[in-house]
Each structure stands twice: as structure tokens, then as C-alpha cells.
Amino acid sequence: MAELVVVRPGAYHDSVTLMRASRALAAASGVERAHVAMATPLNLGLAEEMGFDVPAGAGPTDLLIAVSAADPDAALAELDRLLTARTASTAESGRALPRTTAAAIRSRPDANLALISCPGEHAFAEALDAVDAGLSVMIFSDNVSLAQEVALKERAEGLVMGPDCGTAIVSGIGLGFANAARRGPVGIVAASGTGAQQVTCLLDAAGVGVSHVLGTGGRDLSAEVGARSTLKAMAMLDADPGTELVIVLSKTPDPLVAQAVEAAAAAMATPVEIGFLGADCPDLTAITEQTLARLGVEIPEWTSWVAPASPAAPRRGRLHGLYSGGTLCQEAAYLASGLDAEFTDFGDDRYTRGRAHPMIDPTLRLARLSELVKDPAAGAILLDVVLGHGADPDPAAAIGPALDEAAAAGLRVTVALIGTGDDPQGLDRQALALQRAGAAVFTSNAAAVRHARTLMEA
Amino acid sequence: MLRSEPVIVTAGAAALAQALTDQAARTVEVDWRPPVPGTEAALAKVLADPRREAANALALERLTATRPQVVTAAPAAELLGLELGAFLHAGPPITWDRASGPLRGALIGAALFEGLVATPEEAEARFAAGEYTLEPCHHRGAVGPMAGVVSPSMWMWVVEDGGRRAVCSLNEGLGKVLRMGAFGPEVIARLKWMSAVLGPALRDALADFGPLDARAHMAQALQMGDELHNRNRAATSLLTRVLGASLAKGPDASEIFAFIDTNDHFFLNIGMASAKLSCDAARDIPGSSIVTAMARNGTDFGIQVSGCGPCWFTGPAGVPDGLYMGDYGPEDANPDIGDSTIMETAGLGGFAMAAAPAIVRFIGGTVDQAIPATLSMYEITAGEHPSYALPSLEFRGSPVGIDVALIARTGILPVVNTGIAGKVAGTGQVGAGLVRPPANVFTDALTALAA
Incomplete structure (x- = not known):
């Protein structure tokens, strides 16, 4: 094996493309290790941890390629093929693609929505193009400043979903991380991406569909932002003839803002179910059940898959929640109160600078998991696996080997699996694969936490 | 947004754009790349400026909306109040010691043309000693191609729109010319002929013809294969045709037509004055x-x-x-x-x-x-x-x-x-x-x- 580390100044690719290319390269024959990423401090650190000598002076606008392979030059050629595959397909159209959102809107005057997912420090410019052209915009990017969020929401005629809006479904089209949910009468306004995904998937399991799922960004119900997007989205759904009931979801809101949202809900013609998460509030599953009751739909038993018998004696120790979804993480932390437990949200801004969201890129979560396997103080693991458009095409395959190791070490794993039967990854297929790797699998996050509690208290 | 089918612009992660394509959504993709490094903070501030849009x-x-009209031609002294010993030049402000070869050459030529000096060496010495003033054309509502050197006796096109005006020198032709930094005897002789014959003839022709709509003229030339900077052949040909009847009334018409015929860029200076007038409006x-x-x-x-x-x-x-x-x-x-x-x-x-x-x-x-x-x-x-x-x-x-x-x-x-x-x-x-x-x-x- 020979190592090759190359820095390409100014060569930009988005983090998802790089992560997929990096994984494909690492899986190629003759390649031992590969790390292809923009040279952010986090990614440089990762390369060093992988044992590569990182040249000094590389920065976030440079492409870092580190590969250990029998024939590094061949690996580099393979990487270039992977990275240019898409460029070639766009070149077929014969015309260069627009370089800014404003230029794209000029080229498609009927555009009515923009999906912005460039790195957060650059998202404002693109989002502003959309706002100034009168479009609604979904800002998937995180790391956008609060001042910029307020400025965008103040200026917008249309709806600003985000920043850090992970999911939306507009007229049946899923944006960002969105599940293939059936269409129906429930409209969802969510300042919480995975909260909306949990509710959508449980409704789908109960046979109830959604009209639209409108994200607002996690800070929308803060005092500074004042629920600008939530109130606008509620009004849009109130005016939408396809929406018969509205659910408003948020992590713990500012109390005054919560009152304003409640007052707006009371004034709407469409009935509203409000779900603000908190220590003594109903969990997402309970909110779904209340909604089903209001619609007169029977509440089903939420599907789960029990863990196979453990090959090793179960360990005792702390419960570690390793989440990709922020709201799911917060919900689990509330439900695990009183337990010796520690929760980490790998979707937090801290972990996503210069790399893709953990629903796409499992690297950091897997690294933590393998640390815990070796940590005798760790007793059990709780984690979420989120399916749907935009997410990892086969998360069970990515996480499976780590779960096998955990099972072999007596570390019991409980998984909250958020998805629908129509999701591209297949709910049953993923559940069975996770179960085979030794995990207990629940479609309700709340049920998963309660299961973990019973393990801890047994 | 909820009333019509989504048509979605995507900027960022290719996988998210692909997910939309997989759902048969109508999309238009931005080939997004990071901004020039180091501009992030200034960009955020400038873009957020509520006045910007x-x-x-x-x-x-x-x-x-500017509609430049070519109204006349006249000497720089008359138009700009330029005094002997004052020289305009192209580009941002510069001093003799930093001036490049062609700009120095053109300044030397202009000093010879004005009769300020007897030899190129004398001109160099006087410029180096700071005896003459240098000022950008742009500071006087003027523009000049290449070295862009203008001295008081040089004739200029005058382009106006309403009460606003911009001016530009007359084009000398190709090859060894003042604007490219040449200052030999043939260059000076040509400049003298332009002041004595060409300028007055153009003034008289425009007086006879009336204002010439430069914007309409350039719009036509664009459809005849000019881009109006490095190709002005169509615009120059059109100009000869449009002003021909008026020019032909003057005493030196044949000589002037022959001069214009050797210079495909004859129109460029009108175009530049017109562009200057338009840009100044902004x-x-x-x-x-x-x-x-x-x-x-x-x-x-x-x-x-x-x-x-x-x-x-x-x-x-x-x-x-x-x-x-x-x-x-x-x-x-x-x-x-x-x-x-x-x-x-x-x-x-x-x-x-x-x-x-x-x-x-x-x-x-x-x-x-x-x-x-x-x-x-x-x-x-x-x-x-x-x-x-x-x-x-x-x-x-x-x-x-x-x-x-x-x-x-x-x-x-x-x-x-x-x-x-x-x-x-x-x-x-x-x-x-x-x-x-x-x-x-x-x-x-x-x-x-x-x-």
C-alpha cells in the first residue's frame, strides 16, 4: 500500500458528493483507506486521525484527497471519474448551468420555490436571490446567522423555510430529507425536521396522509424570530382547500411566541393541533395519536422488531443516545430523564461544518459508536435511523458492521427507525437488516426510549 | 407556492437535487461554487443593505435609458477648458514615473503636436520634471482609447443626452498612431491634419445632418457583426453612409472618405463617448x-x-x-x-x-x-x-x-x-x-x- 495526499486549491464539490465519492473510492478494489473532503479543520483532523500526513496551508476552499492504495494514481483517476460523472451529464445539455440562484430564476420564470443547501456561511446570498424574486425558499443549510434569518424572513413575500430546515413536502414533492408519505388531509408546520418526519411516518402507518409539510427552521419560535414563518405557514395551510387539520410542531418555544402561535391557531378556520415539546408535554407519538383521535381514525399498534438473543452477556452502564435528528434527540432526552444517560445530536451545527448531515454521512456517529464498544462504562445505545428521499440509500448497510461489534461486546442497541413503506430504502428491509445486526427496532422514537429504559432498569 | 405545481431552483448538495429529479419534480439546478475567498463578510453586508436592490x-x-446623440465635434480646449500644458490620459490617475511606454510615447507625441517641445527628449525631461499636468479623461467627462492622451488642440466628438455630455477624441487609424504610443513625424502630421481638416469637416457635417442617434446606430451595427470594441467595421461603414451626403458638401470630402476607409475603428470613439454618457448616468x-x-x-x-x-x-x-x-x-x-x-x-x-x-x-x-x-x-x-x-x-x-x-x-x-x-x-x-x-x-x- 502507498499513501497519496493531494490538495487541489479552489476545487469545490459539495459535501454530499464528496462523501459519496469518498465512500465509493474506499470500496474500490486495491484501496485501503480514502478520505476526500474540503480541507476544513474538522476534515483535516479526520485525515490525521486516519494516519495521513496532511500538508500545511490547506484551507476550507481547497479539496483534500488522501488515499492509501496499492496503486494511488489509479485511485486518483477513479476519483476523478466519480467526481466528473455528474459534470459530464450536465455538459450534455450544451449550456453552462446558471451560477447563482438569481440567474437560475431568470432562466425559469415559472420557478416558485428554491432549495438552498450550500454551506451555511454562503446560504444568505442564494436565499436572498429567491426572496428578492418573490419565491418561497427552503434553506436546508445550517450555520446561518440569526440576523440573516430575521432579515430574510422580514423581506420575504413567500415562505422562508429554515435555515436548518431538514424536511418539507410541498404538493407531494419531498424536499431535503422527506419521507414518501401518502397524500391526505393533514397539514404540518414544523420548526423541527425530524419531529415532522416522525409524525408524518406514524400518520402514514395509520393510513392518514399529509397535504403539505412546511418547515420553518428550529429558531423560528425564538423571541428574535417571533414565529414569522410559522404564522405565515399556518395561514397558507388555513387557506389551502386540501388541508383539513393542521399540526404545529416545535422544540420548546419562547413563551410569548408560543402564546402568539396559540392565538393565531385559535383564530383559524381549520382545526389546529399544537405540539410543543418539553419536559411535561406530550411526545411526538402522543401528538400523532391525539390527531388520529380527532380525525376519528383508529390508533394502530406502532410496529417494532424485537432484538435477537444477545451473543454476549449484556453490559451494565450508561445509556448513550447517538442521534442524527435534533428533535428526536431532545424528545429522547426528556423521556430518559432520571436515567444515567448522555445524548449527542450529530446533526448539530458543530458536527456539520464542511461535511454532510449524519443522515447522509455516518462517519462521525460510527466513530463514536466504535469508541463506546471499547468503553466499559457504556451500557446501552439508543440511536435513530431516518429513511426517505435525500437520506443515505442504505443506512442499515452502513451502520450494520458497527452494530454487529456492539452486539458481540454485549452493548445493547435500540433503534428508532423513521420511515414509510414507500421510502426508497424500504422500511421493512431496513428494519430486518438492523434486527439481524442485533438491534431492537421501533417506528416510534418514544417507544424506543421506553424500551431502552426497561433495559436499563431491568 | 401551495396553489401551483412546484418548480424548484436547487443550489447546493447535488444529492438533494437528484432526490427531486427522482420524484419527477420540475427543477432547475444552480452550479453553485463558493464565493471568492475572503469576500464572505463584505458580501453578507452588501447583500443585506436594504438600499441595494x-x-x-x-x-x-x-x-x-440614456439615448446618446452625436451633436458636434470641437477642440478639447473649447470643450473642456483644457489649457496648454494640461494632458488627459486613459485609466485611473497616474504619474509620469509610473507611466508605461505607450502612455509616455503618447504624452511625448502630444507635447510635440502642441509645439510645447522641439524633441522627444525635451518632452521626456519636462514631463519627468513635473512641468505638465496629467489627469484622467474620466475626471473631465471624457474617454480616450489606448493611451487616451488628449491635448488642447485635439478635436473631439461630442455626445449629448438632454443636458448631459460626454466627449472622446477622434480615431487616428491603425498601426503607428499616438494612442498606441507612437510619436514619429507621420503621427504628428496626421494629428495636425485631423485638427485642421477632419475635425472641422465633421463639425460641419453634423451641423448639416443634425444629431445622430448613436444608440440606434450601435443597435444596427450589433446586428451586422460588430461588438463595437474590437470590431467597428459595420458601425464605421454605416457612419460613412449616414453622414456621407453632409460630408460631401465640404471641400475635403474625398480625402476624408479615403481616411475613414483605411480605419475600421473610426466609429469606436463615438461608441466610447456614448458608453461613457450611459455609464455616467448610473x-x-x-x-x-x-x-x-x-x-x-x-x-x-x-x-x-x-x-x-x-x-x-x-x-x-x-x-x-x-x-x-x-x-x-x-x-x-x-x-x-x-x-x-x-x-x-x-x-x-x-x-x-x-x-x-x-x-x-x-x-x-x-x-x-x-x-x-x-x-x-x-x-x-x-x-x-x-x-x-x-x-x-x-x-x-x-x-x-x-x-x-x-x-x-x-x-x-x-x-x-x-x-x-x-x-x-x-x-x-x-x-x-x-x-x-x-x-x-x-x-x-x-x-x-x-x-
Whole structure:
């Protein structure tokens, strides 16, 4: 094996493309290790941890390629093929693609929505193009400043979903991380991406569909932002003839803002179910059940898959929640109160600078998991696996080997699996694969936490 | 948004765009790349400026609504109050000690032409001693191609719109000419003939003909294969036709027609004065990030920006990449020089390359490159010129209103067509080609806007 580390100044690719290319390269024959990423401090650190000598002076606008392979030059050629595959397909159209959102809107005057997912420090410019052209915009990017969020929401005629809006479904089209949910009468306004995904998937399991799922960004119900997007989205759904009931979801809101949202809900013609998460509030599953009751739909038993018998004696120790979804993480932390437990949200801004969201890129979560396997103080693991458009095409395959190791070490794993039967990854297929790797699998996050509690208290 | 089918613009992660395509959604993808490094903070501030959108719209409106009329020709002394010993030059301000070969050559020639000095050596000594004043054409509502040197006795085109005016010298022709830094006896003799014969004849012809609508004239030339910076053959031919009957009434008509016939760029100076008048209309709008002038003095490339008033942002002028005449090569070339980049500032020249397939070889390109060159300029401009339609783009208006914020966001620099002067004073033109401005002039302007 020979190592090759190359820095390409100014060569930009988005983090998802790089992560997929990096994984494909690492899986190629003759390649031992590969790390292809923009040279952010986090990614440089990762390369060093992988044992590569990182040249000094590389920065976030440079492409870092580190590969250990029998024939590094061949690996580099393979990487270039992977990275240019898409460029070639766009070149077929014969015309260069627009370089800014404003230029794209000029080229498609009927555009009515923009999906912005460039790195957060650059998202404002693109989002502003959309706002100034009168479009609604979904800002998937995180790391956008609060001042910029307020400025965008103040200026917008249309709806600003985000920043850090992970999911939306507009007229049946899923944006960002969105599940293939059936269409129906429930409209969802969510300042919480995975909260909306949990509710959508449980409704789908109960046979109830959604009209639209409108994200607002996690800070929308803060005092500074004042629920600008939530109130606008509620009004849009109130005016939408396809929406018969509205659910408003948020992590713990500012109390005054919560009152304003409640007052707006009371004034709407469409009935509203409000779900603000908190220590003594109903969990997402309970909110779904209340909604089903209001619609007169029977509440089903939420599907789960029990863990196979453990090959090793179960360990005792702390419960570690390793989440990709922020709201799911917060919900689990509330439900695990009183337990010796520690929760980490790998979707937090801290972990996503210069790399893709953990629903796409499992690297950091897997690294933590393998640390815990070796940590005798760790007793059990709780984690979420989120399916749907935009997410990892086969998360069970990515996480499976780590779960096998955990099972072999007596570390019991409980998984909250958020998805629908129509999701591209297949709910049953993923559940069975996770179960085979030794995990207990629940479609309700709340049920998963309660299961973990019973393990801890047994 | 909820009432009609989503049509979605995507910028960022390709996988998220792919997920939309997989759902058969209608999308248009942005080829997003990070902005020029170091501009993030200034960009955020400038983009968030609540004045920006309206200010840029106003700048664009004023720039494109200007209707330049060629009204007369007259000596610089009369038009600008230029006194003997005062010289105008192209580009941002510069002193003799930093002036390049062709600018020095042109200044020497102008001093000889005015009779201020007897020999080139004497001229050099007096310029070096600071006996004469140097000032940019742009500071006097004027522009000049290449060295752009104007002295009091030189005649200039006068272009007006309402109460506003811009002026530009008369074009001397190709080869060994003052604007390329040549100052031999034939150069001085030609300048004298232009002041004595050509200027007055043009004045009389315009008096007879009446104001000439330069905007309509240029719109026609664009449809005849000119981009109006490095190709002015159609515009010059049209000018001869339009002014022909009036010129023919004068005593020296045959000589003048013969002179114009040897000079395909005869119209360029009218175009430059017109572009200057248009760009000046967009000046001094608080909050606007639109470029109102790009100009080079052979040493520095400078720009001015509407929201920054008269301030120049400068960087080193680059050496054009192009084709060379005769035995000349890149080693003979002077760095970029001239006010003629006012054409690109007004949405013509390199920005209208798609209109001029005949000259793409001359400026070192291929026909296939001309259309993408123009298309890429739409990425850094605020709008399209309603009067300057490009036939090869289905009569789309030429890209106009260069926005420094868009340059910082895309890293795309303006495409400039240009002549190439020899670097040794007295050489004259050695070629023509394409040049890119230094990136820092735009990012520095952005930083100033953000301050």
C-alpha cells in the first residue's frame, strides 16, 4: 500500500458528493483507506486521525484527497471519474448551468420555490436571490446567522423555510430529507425536521396522509424570530382547500411566541393541533395519536422488531443516545430523564461544518459508536435511523458492521427507525437488516426510549 | 407556492437535487461554487443593505435609458477648458514615473503636436520634471482609447443626452498612431491634419445632418457583426453612409472618405463617448454595487462603482492574450491600456462577443467560445440592454450593469476585448486580444461598499 495526499486549491464539490465519492473510492478494489473532503479543520483532523500526513496551508476552499492504495494514481483517476460523472451529464445539455440562484430564476420564470443547501456561511446570498424574486425558499443549510434569518424572513413575500430546515413536502414533492408519505388531509408546520418526519411516518402507518409539510427552521419560535414563518405557514395551510387539520410542531418555544402561535391557531378556520415539546408535554407519538383521535381514525399498534438473543452477556452502564435528528434527540432526552444517560445530536451545527448531515454521512456517529464498544462504562445505545428521499440509500448497510461489534461486546442497541413503506430504502428491509445486526427496532422514537429504559432498569 | 405545481431552483448538495429529479419534480439546478475567498463578510453586508436592490435597479434603468446623440465635434480646449500644458490620459490617475511606454510615447507625441517641445527628449525631461499636468479623461467627462492622451488642440466628438455630455477624441487609424504610443513625424502630421481638416469637416457635417442617434446606430451595427470594441467595421461603414451626403458638401470630402476607409475603428470613439454618457448616468447612487467605469492606464486597471462615488479601485493591468501582428509577440506587449473598456461597462465589446463571430479568431478564440463568453456575462450583470439585441441569442438584450457583488459570488471576471500596444514608447499597435481585469479591483470595491 502507498499513501497519496493531494490538495487541489479552489476545487469545490459539495459535501454530499464528496462523501459519496469518498465512500465509493474506499470500496474500490486495491484501496485501503480514502478520505476526500474540503480541507476544513474538522476534515483535516479526520485525515490525521486516519494516519495521513496532511500538508500545511490547506484551507476550507481547497479539496483534500488522501488515499492509501496499492496503486494511488489509479485511485486518483477513479476519483476523478466519480467526481466528473455528474459534470459530464450536465455538459450534455450544451449550456453552462446558471451560477447563482438569481440567474437560475431568470432562466425559469415559472420557478416558485428554491432549495438552498450550500454551506451555511454562503446560504444568505442564494436565499436572498429567491426572496428578492418573490419565491418561497427552503434553506436546508445550517450555520446561518440569526440576523440573516430575521432579515430574510422580514423581506420575504413567500415562505422562508429554515435555515436548518431538514424536511418539507410541498404538493407531494419531498424536499431535503422527506419521507414518501401518502397524500391526505393533514397539514404540518414544523420548526423541527425530524419531529415532522416522525409524525408524518406514524400518520402514514395509520393510513392518514399529509397535504403539505412546511418547515420553518428550529429558531423560528425564538423571541428574535417571533414565529414569522410559522404564522405565515399556518395561514397558507388555513387557506389551502386540501388541508383539513393542521399540526404545529416545535422544540420548546419562547413563551410569548408560543402564546402568539396559540392565538393565531385559535383564530383559524381549520382545526389546529399544537405540539410543543418539553419536559411535561406530550411526545411526538402522543401528538400523532391525539390527531388520529380527532380525525376519528383508529390508533394502530406502532410496529417494532424485537432484538435477537444477545451473543454476549449484556453490559451494565450508561445509556448513550447517538442521534442524527435534533428533535428526536431532545424528545429522547426528556423521556430518559432520571436515567444515567448522555445524548449527542450529530446533526448539530458543530458536527456539520464542511461535511454532510449524519443522515447522509455516518462517519462521525460510527466513530463514536466504535469508541463506546471499547468503553466499559457504556451500557446501552439508543440511536435513530431516518429513511426517505435525500437520506443515505442504505443506512442499515452502513451502520450494520458497527452494530454487529456492539452486539458481540454485549452493548445493547435500540433503534428508532423513521420511515414509510414507500421510502426508497424500504422500511421493512431496513428494519430486518438492523434486527439481524442485533438491534431492537421501533417506528416510534418514544417507544424506543421506553424500551431502552426497561433495559436499563431491568 | 401551495396553489401551483412546484418548480424548484436547487443550489447546493447535488444529492438533494437528484432526490427531486427522482420524484419527477420540475427543477432547475444552480452550479453553485463558493464565493471568492475572503469576500464572505463584505458580501453578507452588501447583500443585506436594504438600499441595494432599488439602487441597482435605478442604476440599470439610468444606464440603459440614456439615448446618446452625436451633436458636434470641437477642440478639447473649447470643450473642456483644457489649457496648454494640461494632458488627459486613459485609466485611473497616474504619474509620469509610473507611466508605461505607450502612455509616455503618447504624452511625448502630444507635447510635440502642441509645439510645447522641439524633441522627444525635451518632452521626456519636462514631463519627468513635473512641468505638465496629467489627469484622467474620466475626471473631465471624457474617454480616450489606448493611451487616451488628449491635448488642447485635439478635436473631439461630442455626445449629448438632454443636458448631459460626454466627449472622446477622434480615431487616428491603425498601426503607428499616438494612442498606441507612437510619436514619429507621420503621427504628428496626421494629428495636425485631423485638427485642421477632419475635425472641422465633421463639425460641419453634423451641423448639416443634425444629431445622430448613436444608440440606434450601435443597435444596427450589433446586428451586422460588430461588438463595437474590437470590431467597428459595420458601425464605421454605416457612419460613412449616414453622414456621407453632409460630408460631401465640404471641400475635403474625398480625402476624408479615403481616411475613414483605411480605419475600421473610426466609429469606436463615438461608441466610447456614448458608453461613457450611459455609464455616467448610473453614477453616485448610494448602495448601488454597479460598476460605472473600467479603465486602464497601461500600469493599473481601475474601476469605479456607483455607490462609491469618484473613488478608483485599482490593481495591476494584465497583458492581453491574443494574436500579434507581423513579428511581434507577447514579449513586445504592454500591459492593458485604454478607456475603451467603457464599452464592456456599457454591455458591449466582450460582453457582446456573441454578436461578432467574424473577430473571434482575431482575439484568440473560436466561434464556439463567443456565445458562452457572452452568456457567462449575464451571471455578473444586473440586467439586459433593451436596445442592444444579440441576434445569435434570439435577440436577447446584451448583458449590462456589472455588479461587483455578483463577481465576488461567482468569481467570474468581465471579458474584455482590447487592442495591444507595444511596450516600448513609439512602437504603436502590436496585436489585439482578450484580457481579464485583476480580481482585487472588484473585491476591494465590495469591501468599500460594505464599510
